Amino acid sequence: MSKILLKQAWQGVANCSQCSIRQSVLFAGLSEKDFETIHKPINQFQIKAGDKIYSMGDDATCMFTLRSGLVKLVQYLPDGTQRIVRLLRTADVVGLEATLSPTYKHDAIALHDTEMCRYPTSATKELSKTNPTLHQELMSRWEHALNDADTWATEFSTGTAKQRVSRLLLMLSKDNPANNCTLFSREDIGAILSITTETASRMIAEFKRQHLIVETSFNVFLCDVDRLEEVAYD
Amino acid sequence: MSKILLKQAWQGVANCSQCSIRQSVLFAGLSEKDFETIHKPINQFQIKAGDKIYSMGDDATCMFTLRSGLVKLVQYLPDGTQRIVRLLRTADVVGLEATLSPTYKHDAIALHDTEMCRYPTSATKELSKTNPTLHQELMSRWEHALNDADTWATEFSTGTAKQRVSRLLLMLSKDNPANNCTLFSREDIGAILSITTETASRMIAEFKRQHLIVETSFNVFLCDVDRLEEVAYD
DNA sequence: TTGGGTCATTGATAATCCACAATAGATAAT
């Protein structure tokens, strides 16, 4: 953790009561009074694409709520093969396992520039003892993470490379009104879909040539959702 | 659910205080008094390999604890492709999502002959409000399921077919002192590993020829763990 | 401006896996 602390751009102590995503956040059900019992500060940070938030095995002393950006959770096989097991976005909790496990279970690394709030695991643990809303909220986070994991298994690990890439594009452009999505390295795409970097690159390049996607600026793609869906599920 | 109720062999109302796996079960932390508040009975059942416990979308009125056997959770893609997203074993809860979701998220189907206890979702919901141990136990079930899902993604969706099959064999023979495991249809193996039935069959047949596994009785295999690990992770 | 570095793209080839088909083995029903 210490290395990150030095790198991150501190934005100030968070003002939770003014938080723009207050309704969707882990601490949504907490009162002013509850917040007063958190003695260590909740800090707001900004990190860049590629920065690591924590490593697998680190002491799980902190939890994080994403305000914007995209974070990958990475696991490794004994031979060093990396696999991205989840992507986390706005309002998601990074380090959920901290409430139950002494150490983190993944590497957490930003894929885009990312803003987040950091709070001590102890705060969540303490408050969840007395606060049923928070408890419920935690449970529902677990459920949501598990749903994501199941989707991962069915959508990103079956079918041809072409289908997988289009499903990923659809997932990324989903709750985006303009149907565009910001991609990341071909290597990361491969690690999500269990395909090689080269295959990922070939598929993206082919989609570009066929105008299934149009690159409006660097790594930002406008997606033809209908045609992508045809590719993804036929 | 009604169809299953007719098929299942009723073994009697469960005597939880005498349960042989009491320590590892969801209701482990409950007192005699707690059990008295469950007005609907906890029933113990036995079902056969292939029997369905519930379907995706069914009302999630019941939860189940496995006493023995093996159960698959299945999801489907729009094109009908099935993918097994988790395997549940002794002491695992089938239908965990019932506490949060009105309907089940998967098909749950027995892969082996299976014994289990059924209890109403409402019992879990009610008791978890007042019983912190149960609440904690629920949370830890979610965590465990998520760990499994992550393992699934890294171990069963990466590498060659040969590697995946050997990893599955290792997983199945893991907490078995005699290093043997009971398999199931090649189709199910394929649905776990995202490979075709034929490829699964070829790999199993090849392992048999190479004596990496020895079939001691129908679908029961003695595993050469060391050599399988070489295959799995090299 | 130049050189080094990183990453996306593309090419060529080989390995792997899928799709389809046929066979064999086991089980259950008649």
Next chain:
DNA sequence: ATTATCTATTGTGGATTATCAATGACCCAA
């Protein structure tokens, strides 16, 4: 005993993907 059915196995050819290699685009620092 015979037939039907289901599943596992095996064969073959083709499609897909991995692997190895080369090139090009872009950025950064000297």
